Amino acid sequence: MKGHCERMSQQWWRVIRLFFHNGSYRVKLVCGVLLVLAILWLANRASFIMGWHYDPNEPKLQGSRTCNGAHRYRYTVLLNTWKRDDLLKQSVAHYSSCKGVDAIRVIWSEIEPPSESLLLTLSASVFSSSKTLQRIPEFRVDLHDDDNLNNRFKPIEGLETEAVFSIDDDVIVPCPTLELAFSVWLSAPESMVGFVPRMHWTDSKRHDTSYRYGGWWSVWWTGTYSMVLTKAAFFHKKYLDLYTYHLPPTIREYVRSERNCEDIAMSFLIANATGAPPFWVKGRIYEIGSTGISSLTGHNHRRTHCLNYFSALFGRMPLVASNVKVVPAYQEWFW
C-alpha cells in the first residue's frame, strides 16, 4: 500500500516537473499568474460560493427601537472639549464619518460660547464627512456655564440612543474599532466598554487596606485591569443620571475642585451597580495634539489618592479585576 502511494506521488511530481521543464517561460508565467488569480478569486468568493452571507442591516430594520423608543443600533458621541478648537474640528469630522453614530454632542464648558464661525465649520464638516453614510448625524453643542469636570457626565436633553460613547477631543478611535466596541456593548449594555485599561493594586507594604493606581505599564505587564477610562468608552446613558444625582456629592465636589478622577468616579459607580468588571477592547487609538494630563509628574500619585478616598466614601472597593481582552475573530483566525 505504502509503495503504491509513493509511486502515485512520484508520478505527480513527474507531471509537474515535465510542465516546468518543457514549457516556455512565457507559458509558465501566464499559467502562474492565472493560478494566482484563480486562488485569489476563490478566496474572495468563498463566502459567496458557500452561502455565508450576512446582511448587517437586517436586525436593525426589524427591531431598531427599544421599548423606550431609543435607537438600539446607534450611539451618541459625547465629545468633551476644552479650548482646543483645532482638535475639536478634527474629531467632529472623524466621528461624523463612522457608521452607527446617531448624534454628536459637544460638551462646552467655557464661559464664552463657541463663535459663529466655529459652529458653521463644525456643522459643515459633519455634513461633508457623513456623505457616504445613509444618514447625517445630529450635531449639537451643549453649553455649560461653569468649567466643571463633572459636566461631561451631566444628563443631556434629547438623547435618542441608550448607548453613549464618551470621548476626549484629542483621542481618535478608528471607525472599525469603534464598531467592534459598540457590538461588545450591545452584548453587555450594563457594562462599560473601552480602550484604555487601568488597575487598582492593593498595596502590600501597608497594614490597612490601601490601593495603588496602576497605569499602562502595570496593565501591559500583568494583563489585569479593573477600569477603562472615560476618555474613550461606551456606557449606558442611565449612568449619566446616576453620576449626577446619586453619586455621593463629596465625590463630585472632589472632582470639581481637583479637576481630576472623574473617570475613576464613573468606574466606581458602574462597578458598584453591576458588581462586574468592564470590557477592554483591542484596538489602536490615536492621541492628536499635545500630551495630556497623564504625562504630568505626580499624576499617578493623585490617582492613587482618588482610589483610596472614593473607596472610603463608598464604604468598600467596588472595582472588580478582569483579564478579558476582546479581539475581532477575523484577526484571530488561527485557533
Ligand SMILES: *[C@@H]1O[C@H](CO)[C@@H](O)[C@H](O)[C@H]1NC(C)=O
Ligand atoms: C452601590 O450599590 C448599592 C446596591 O445596588 C446601592 O444601594 C448604592 O446606593 C450604591 N452606592 C453608590 C454610592 O452608588
